[in-house]
Amino acid sequence: MISIKNLTKQYGNTFALQKLDLEIQSGEFVFLVGSSGAGKSTLMKMLYAEETPTSGKVIVGGVDISKVRREKIPNLRRCMGIVFQDFKLLPKQTVYDNVAYVIRTLGMSSKEIDARVRGALRIVNLSHKLKAKPTELSGGEQQRVSIARAIVNGPPLLIADEPTGNLDPQTSMEIMEILDQVNQRGITILVSTHDHAIVNYFRKRVVTLEDGRIIRDVQAGTYT
Amino acid sequence: MLSSLPKNILTELRIIFRVGLETLKGIKQTGLMNLVIISTMAAILSIFGCMFRTSLGLSTFINEIGNVLEISVYLHPNADAQTVANKINRMPHVQRINIIKKEDAWADLKRQMTLPDINNPLPDTLHVKIDNPQNVDQAVKRIKNLKQVEDVQYAQDLAKKMKTVNDISHAATIIVLLVLGGLTLFIISNTIQLVIQSRKQEIEIMRLMGVSNWYIKAPYIIQGAFYGFCGAILALIPLNILQSYLNKMLTFFGISNPAMATNIVILSLLIMGIVFGAGGSMISVKKYLKV
Numbered sequence: 001m002i003s004i005k006n007l008t009k010q011y012g013n014t015f016a017l018q019k020l021d022l023e024i025q026s027g028e029f030v031f032l033v034g035s036s037g038a039g040k041s042t043l044m045k046m047l048y049a050e051e052t053p054t055s056g057k058v059i060v061g062g063v064d065i066s067k068v069r070r071e072k073i074p075n076l077r078r079c080m081g082i083v084f085q086d087f088k089l090l091p092k093q094t095v096y097d098n099v100a101y102v103i104r105t106l107g108m109s110s111k112e113i114d115a116r117v118r119g120a121l122r123i124v125n126l127s128h129k130l131k132a133k134p135t136e137l138s139g140g141e142q143q144r145v146s147i148a149r150a151i152v153n154g155p156p157l158l159i160a161d162e163p164t165g166n167l168d169p170q171t172s173m174e175i176m177e178i179l180d181q182v183n184q185r186g187i188t189i190l191v192s193t194h195d196h197a198i199v200n201y202f203r204k205r206v207v208t209l210e211d212g213r214i215i216r217d218v219q220a221g222t223y224t
Numbered sequence: 225m226l227s228s229l230p231k232n233i234l235t236e237l238r239i240i241f242r243v244g245l246e247t248l249k250g251i252k253q254t255g256l257m258n259l260v261i262i263s264t265m266a267a268i269l270s271i272f273g274c275m276f277r278t279s280l281g282l283s284t285f286i287n288e289i290g291n292v293l294e295i296s297v298y299l300h301p302n303a304d305a306q307t308v309a310n311k312i313n314r315m316p317h318v319q320r321i322n323i324i325k326k327e328d329a330w331a332d333l334k335r336q337m338t339l340p341d342i343n344n345p346l347p348d349t350l351h352v353k354i355d356n357p358q359n360v361d362q363a364v365k366r367i368k369n370l371k372q373v374e375d376v377q378y379a380q381d382l383a384k385k386m387k388t389v390n391d392i393s394h395a396a397t398i399i400v401l402l403v404l405g406g407l408t409l410f411i412i413s414n415t416i417q418l419v420i421q422s423r424k425q426e427i428e429i430m431r432l433m434g435v436s437n438w439y440i441k442a443p444y445i446i447q448g449a450f451y452g453f454c455g456a457i458l459a460l461i462p463l464n465i466l467q468s469y470l471n472k473m474l475t476f477f478g479i480s481n482p483a484m485a486t487n488i489v490i491l492s493l494l495i496m497g498i499v500f501g502a503g504g505s506m507i508s509v510k511k512y513l514k515v
Contacts (some may be wrong), residue, residue, distance in 0.1 A: 048432070077434030088429045104242055104432045107235035149433070 001026045001157055001188045002047065007056035009042055009212070016042040017212040023192060026156065029183040031199050032192040033223050034209035040192040043209070044161045049073045061156065078102065081150025081187075085161035087142045088137055089134040089149075095121070096130040099148045106153075110161070120148035124178055140171035147178055148170070151187065158182060158188055160191045164198065199223040200211075239439070242248065246443035250419055258451075261415050265455025265497060268404045268411075273463040273493045279397040280485045281470040285477065286386045295364060295378040297350040303372035305348040312352055315366050317359035322351040347374060358387050358461065405500055412504025413511075414446045420444065420512045428513065441513060445505045452501025456493040463489060 002024040011016040017039045024030050032040050045051040046058045049065050058065045061079060068076055089098050091161035099117045108116075121127050134142050150158055158181060164172030174190060176191075176198050183189045193199065199206055199222060206221035207214055216224070226306060299308055309321045330344040338447050354363050360378060420427065430440050467486055 050432070060507070071437055074431075074434045074436045077432065079434075082432060086430075088425055088432065090429060101430075102435060105239065105430075105435045105439050107242070109234075109237040 001028070001061060002121060002190070003057070003059040004043075004046075005057040005059075007043075007046065007058060008054045009039075009046065009051065010054040015212050017046075020212070020214055022207065022214060026188055027183075027186055029180065029189045029192070029202075029204040031202070031204055031206045031221075031223075032190060032209065033194060033199055033206055035194060038209040039212040040181075040209055041161055042212075044159055044190075044192055047159055048080060049078055052068075078106070078153060079155055079157070080110050081147075081153070081155045081158040083146050083150050083158065083163045085162040085165035087134070087139075087146045089142055089145055089167075091134050094131050094133060095126060095137070095145050095148075098134065098145055099152050102149070103153055116154075117148075118153050120152040121145075122150045123151065123181065140173070140174055143167060143171075143175050144178060147175070147182065151182055155187065157188045157190070160189070162192055162194075164193060164195055169197060173201070176202060176221070196223040226451050231307065232241040243335050243439060243442050243446070247446045247450070250423070250443050250447045253422065254415070254419055254447075257415065257418075261451050262458065264411055265408065265451050265501070266458035268408055269452075269455050269493050269497055271460045272400055272496065273459050273489055274466050275397050275400050276492060277463060277485065277489045278464055279393045280489065281474065282393045283390055284485070285474060295352040295354065295360065295376060297352055297367055298375045298377070299348045299350070299372055299374055300374050301347060304349065304497060305350065308370060309350055311366055311370060314492035317363050318352060319354045319355045320353040324349040325350060328454065357437075358390075365503060391432065398404045401496075405496070408452070408496075408500040408501045409459065409504040411505060412451060412501050415451070416448055416505045416508040417512050419447065420508060441509050443467045444509050444513065445502050448505025448508075449498045449502040452497030452499070453494065454497075455501070456497030458494055459497075463493070 004020055004022040007017055007020040007022075008015065020039075020043070032043065034040050042051060046053060046065065047060055049068060053066050060076070063076065065076065078136075090101065093101070096117055100113050100134050101122055103113055103116060107167065118127065118130075121130065124147050126141060126144050126148065129137065129141065129145075137145065143166075147158075147163075150160075158179070163179070164175055167175060172195060179189055179191060180202065194201065203220045203222070206216070206223065206224070208216035254261075255327050297308070297312070302427060305323045305325065309448060312318055313321055326344055326346045326348050329346045333339065333346070352367065353365070354360050361384075364376055364378060367373055427440060463486075
C-alpha cells in the first residue's frame with residue numbers, strides 16, 4: 001500500500017527526514033511513534049501530498065506522489081481518509097453534512113450519500129447525533145465524526161496524524177478501538193502518536209522515528 | 225487507485241447544482257456588502273453604458289449630417305460634364321453625383337434674381353455626395369487632380385469638426401471602458417478576497433479532504449460574475465432614461481435611431497459586467513486561494 005524509498009526532506013539546513021525506507025502492506029495497522037520533531041507529521045504530510053520530498057520516492061497505492069500533477073492531488077486525497085489531531089470539522093455544519101461534504105462534491109445521488117453517511121456514522125457509533133453541530137459534541141465525538149468523514153468514501157488507506165493528541169486517555173482508547181475496527185474491515189491504517197499507553201495496549205506494528213530516521217520497526221511492538 | 229469515479233450527465237448536473245449552492249452560500253455570507261458591491265457595479269456600468277450609447281447616437285448623428293454635405297465641383301468651360309461625372313463616380317467613397325448643367329443653373333439664377341442680359345458666365349457643376357464625412361478630404365484631393373476641374377468647394381471646417389467630435393467621442397468611450405474596467409476588477413477582486421479570507425478554514429478543510437480545485441474555486445468566480453450581471457441589469461435603468469432623451473434629439477433633427485444601438489449597449493453591459501466580475505474574482509482566487 002505504501003512504499004517509501006530513500007526519502008529525504010530538508011528545510012533549509014535542517015533535515016526533517018533522512019534517507020528513510022518504509023514498506024506498509026495492504027490491511028496493516030501501523031503506529032508511527034517518536035518524540036515531537038522526530039518527523040512523524042512531515043512523513044504523514046508526504047503521504048497526502050501536502051509536502052513534497054527533497055529526494056527519494058513516496059509511492060501510495062502504486063502512485064508516485066512526487067510525480068502527481070498539482071491538479072490531480074485532490075483525486076489522490078479522495079482515495080485515502082485523513083484524520084487530524086484538531087479534527088478539522090466545519091463548525092457551522094451538522095455531523096451529517098460534515099461527513100457528507102466530500103462525497104457531495106463528487107456528484108453522488110442523495111440516496112447513495114445518505115446510505116454512505118449513515119453507514120460511516122454507524123461504524124463510529126454516532127448515528128444518534130446526525131443533526132448535532134461539532135460545537136455541541138465532546139472532543140471524542142468530534143474525532144469520531146472526523147473518522148466517519150475519512151471512511152465515508154471507502155478509502156483503502158486511512159492516515160491519522162496524532163488523532164488522540166487532544167483527547168483524554170479513556171477517549172483516546174475509544175478512538176483507537178474504532179480505528180482498529182476500521183482496520184478489520186480491510187482498510188490500511190497508519191497512526192502517528194506519542195501515546196505510550198495506546199501503542200503498548202494494541203500491540204500492532206510500531207515504527208519509531210528519531211531525528212528523521214527510522215530507528216526501530218517491530219511487529220506487535222511496544223513504545224520503548 | 226487514482227481512477228476517478230464513473231461520471232455521467234446526472235453526476236455532472238449534481239456537481240453543477242452543488243457548485244451553485246456553494247455560490248449562493250458565499251453570496252449569503254457576504255450579507256449587506258452584496259448591495260454595496262452591486263450598487264457600485266451598477267454605477268460604474270451606468271457611466272459606461274451611457275457613454276457608449278451617447279457615442280453610438282453621436283456617430284449616427286454626425287454621419288447623417290455629414291451625408292447631407294455635398295462637394296460642389298466646378299468644371300472648365302470646355303469640359304464634358306458627363307465624362308467627368310463618370311470619372312468621379314469610379315472613385316472610392318463617392319455615393320452619388322448630380323450634374324447641374326450651366327444652362328439650368330443660369331435659368332435658375334435668372335428666376336431668382338433680376339439679371340442683365342449677358343452671356344452665361346456659370347460653369348457646369350457637379351454635386352458629389354460622399355459616404356462618410358471622414359472621407360471628404362480624401363475625395364476632394366482626388367477630384368481636384370482632374371484636369372477638367374476648375375474648382376472644388378465644400379464645408380471643409382464643418383466636416384473636419386464633425387470628424388473630430390466623432391473621434392473624441394470614440395476615444396473617450398474606450399478610455400472610460402479601460403478605466404472603469406480596471407475599477408471593476410479592483411472592486412470585485414477585493415470583495416472576493418474578503419469572502420475567501422472569511423472562509424479560509426473551510427477552504428483548508430475542503431482542500432485536505434480532496435475536494436477538487438475547480439469545485440473550490442468556481443463558486444467565487446461565479447459570485448463575481450453574479451455581481452457584474454446584477455450591476456448591468458440595474459445600469460439599464462439610467463440607460464433607458466438616456467435612451468429616451470437621445471431618441472427625442474435624433475427625432476428633432478429628423479434622423480432615424482441607429483439600428484440595434486440599444487441592444488448592442490445592453491449586450492455590451494451584460495458582457496462587460498459578467499466578464500469583469502468574473503475576471504476580478506479570478507485575480508483574487510489566483511492570488512489568495514492556494515489549492
